[in-house]
């Protein structure tokens with residue numbers, strides 16, 4: 431596992447707590463899993479979670495969540511990284527590196543790799559084979575999908591999240607036309623739309639970008655957004671025979687027992703509507 435247990439020096443014997451003045455120097459190999467590395471180090475020092483909690487003033491349940499990779503049981507990202515820093519410090523490990531690696535890990539989870547990283551963390555066995563298809567959704571992606579084995583006689587699951595603003599309005603419609611044509615009855619589609627796209631899109635994009643720039647992101651993502659009036663996704667899918675349900679972001683958060691933050695940082699996302707649609711078999715196949 432990711433811990434070099436042979437590499438601590440001047441530390442206490444097994445079963446003793448590290449004294450703050452003569453703290454063990456241990457080396458965590460965080461290349462696989464920071465939480466697992468922390469747990470292995472703690473156990474190798476004979477320390478209980480309660481000992482770490484006492485030293486760091488971080489609640490035991492949060493320390494346990496860090497060890498188990500249960501990030502949904504942790505508070506916000508800065509707090510979580512702070513906890514990991516404190517935990518590593520309490521063990522006498524390199525707190526800066528551990529915190530940085532953990533921050534990268536959280537960043538990874540919140541972006542493209544989220545579903546796969548979650549599966550890896552849960553050590554779940556996937557029941558399907560993953561095949562990636564590199565395509566531009568403005569082009570003929572259904573052919574590429576079919577050529578790599580997609581079977582449109584079986585129900586499919588589609589997710590188009592955080593994507594639509596990167597497509598011109600007409601490509602957004604074409605995307606849903608193709609999905610409609612490829613969807614056997616029972617197929618499910620998860621997507622979302624901004625009711626206030628169009629003229630305000632560029633403005634909101636720039637506001638988001640300014641915020642990200644302040645956080646150190648030097649890529650102007652708003653330059654990738656397409657402006658222009660768009661069809662309302664829920665209406666568009668309903669018109670094509672999908673059984674559609676929509677929820678506001680606040681409702682969605684509420685269903686997961688969470689409160690949508692009211693601060694300005696998320697203002698650009700406040701009005702997003704989440705859409706779930708089921709193919710009924712009576713869709714109008716246009717794509």
Ligand SMILES: C[S@@+](CC[C@H](N)C(=O)[O-])C[C@H]1O[C@@H](n2cnc3c(N)ncnc32)[C@H](O)[C@@H]1O
Pocket residue numbers: 541542543544545565566567568590591592593596597
């Ligand atoms: C903000 S991310 C959405 C992340 C996604 N929900 C996930 O969990 O992986 C936007 C995604 O849109 C993709 N994208 C943008 N324009 C595209 C296009 N023309 N064709 C295909 N993918 C595109 C980008 O590659 C990126 O992965």
